[in-house]
Amino acid sequence: MVHVQLARMAPAVNGLTGLARVMEFIDAISLNMYRRSSRERWPMNWLFNLESRRMAIYEQKLVSSFDRQIVSSPSDREAIGNYETLHIVPNGVNIEDFPYNKDGGASNIIIFTGRMGYFPNADAAVYFATKVLPLIQRREPNVRFVIVGADPPRRVRMLSRISGVEVTGYVPNIQDYMARATVAVAPLQAATGIQNKVLEAMASGIPIVATPNALEGIDAVNGEHLLVAEDANLLAEKVLQLLKDPILRRRLARNARQLVEEKYTWERSVEILEKVYRMAIYRSSERKKRVLHPG
Numbered sequence: 001m002v003h004v005q006l007a008r009m010a011p012a013v014n015g016l017t018g019l020a021r022v023m024e025f026i027d028a029i030s031l032n033m034y035r036r037s038s039r040e041r042w043p044m045n046w047l048f049n050l051e052s053r054r055m056a057i058y059e060q061k062l063v064s065s066f067d068r069q070i071v072s073s074p075s076d077r078e079a080i081g082n083y084e085t086l087h088i089v090p091n092g093v094n095i096e097d098f099p100y101n102k103d104g105g106a107s108n109i110i111i112f113t114g115r116m117g118y119f120p121n122a123d124a125a126v127y128f129a130t131k132v133l134p135l136i137q138r139r140e141p142n143v144r145f146v147i148v149g150a151d152p153p154r155r156v157r158m159l160s161r162i163s164g165v166e167v168t169g170y171v172p173n174i175q176d177y178m179a180r181a182t183v184a185v186a187p188l189q190a191a192t193g194i195q196n197k198v199l200e201a202m203a204s205g206i207p208i209v210a211t212p213n214a215l216e217g218i219d220a221v222n223g224e225h226l227l228v229a230e231d232a233n234l235l236a237e238k239v240l241q242l243l244k245d246p247i248l249r250r251r252l253a254r255n256a257r258q259l260v261e262e263k264y265t266w267e268r269s270v271e272i273l274e275k276v277y278r279m280a281i282y283r284s285s286e287r288k289k290r291v292l293h294p295g
Contacts, residue, residue, distance in 0.1 A: 001281055007055070010062055020284035022276065023066040024089075027193030028079035030056035032120075035190040035213070039123050056080075067287075068280040070273070072194040073217025079192075085283075087276050090217055091194040092266035098203040100257045101179055102250075108143045110136075110239060111181035111206070113174060113197045117151030120191040125152075128187040128235070129159045135236035137164060140243060148177045178204045182249070183242045186214035187235055194218060199264050202226070202256035207249040209238045219263060225256040 001020040002013055007029060013021060030052050037048035059080045063069055069086045071077050077086055112128060114121040125147050133145050143164060147156065150170035160167045171177060178184075184201035186208060194217040201208045208226045215228065222228040227238040242249050 001277060001284075003277075004066070007059060007062055010065075018288070020068075020277075020280040021066040022068045022070065022280050023062050024070040025059065025062075025076065025080065026070075026072055028059065028071065028076040029192075030059055031076060031079035032190070032192040035192065036119055039119075039190045066280075067283045068276050070276060073192070075216045076192055087272070088217070089269055089272045089276065090264060091196055091199065092264050092269040093196070093199045093203045093260055094266055095203050095261060098175060098178070098200050100203065100253075101205040102253075107182055108140065108243070109181045110143060110145045110183050110185055111177060111201075112145070112147050112149075112185050112187070113178070113200070114149045114195075115151055116147065116149040116156050116169075117153065120188050121149060122153050122156050123190055124186070124188045125156050125159065127189060127232075128185060129162055129165050131232040132185075132187065132235045132239070133162070133164065135232060136239055136243075139240060143243065146177060146181070148174055174200075175204070178206060181206050183239055184208040185235070185239065186210035188214040192216065198226075199260055202253075202264075203260045205253040205257055207242050207252040208256070209235060209242065211235070220256065220259060224252070225259050226252055 001022065002016060003022045003024060004010055004013055005024045007025060010023065033048045033052035033055060037045045037052060040048055063083050063086060070089045071086065072089065072091055074088060077088055080086060112125055116122050116125060129145060136143055144166060145164055146166045148168045148171055152167055152169055157167055159165045184206040186195055186198050188211055191213050195214050198208060198210060198214055198218060209229055210226060211230060212228060220226050229235040229238045
């Protein structure tokens with residue numbers, strides 16, 4: 001069997017015969033590009049909208065040429081198409097690498113993590129620092145917003161000029177920063193797929209405020225495992241609520257860690273993946289039988 005990760009790698013298996021094929025899309029790039037088009041300016045918004053439509057056609061073509069396909073969330077599956085061969089395998093967390101901090105972090109640190117070279121993360125960092133943080137600072141002037149992640153583009157690096165904002169760039173151990181955080185945010189506007197940053201915060205005991213886009217594929221309940229907000233005013237309100245309420249922070253953090261342990265470990269993801277592998281191999285073997293013994 002051959003497992004191909006990302007649609008751009010699909011041509012690597014051209015000419016291979018006799019092997020079962022699994023395509024791991026991770027997320028629907030067509031949906032990702034469509035959402036990005038709404039966050040870009042002309043002419044990039046037009047180009048990403050065009051590429052989104054082209055990518056949707058290509059993704060459906062790949063469904064027909066691989067025995068099984070994988071995405072990480074239900075919304076990505078819906079975007080590509082609810083095909084019988086297209087399966088959801090959620091991302092996971094190595095919970096030993098993200099120990100639960102039952103005591104919480106400092107009283108005024110908001111953290112946002114992720115590779116900042118990825119457009120949805122950079123876009124979210126700029127959005128929070130310029131639209132949400134000022135609303136928070138009106139009531140909590142000493143709050144700090146720490147952006148942790150590799151490859152920040154210039155527009156993210158420039159955010160460090162804003163009072164209360166720190167941009168770290170690459171760090172060797174992200175857990176050191178997470179251990180000091182009071183609240184984690186995932187203010188994503190254009191993302192697709194499961195966000196590991198959300199799972200990692202949940203595993204680490206950091207209460208999190210997230211937009212709906214950041215929660216696709218994660219069975220978290222608003223008010224039970226985290227807080228959800230759709231616009232700048234609500235994001236600021238929910239963050240302030242957590243900053244001022246240690247009891248709520250502890251309750252959400254405890255419930256979130258339990259959810260990760262139950263549903264989002266890599267061991268559980270691998271169990272699902274192995275089932276997909278077995279189905280792909282079976283389908284491939286049945287196809288070979290029909291070729292060798294037609295009728």
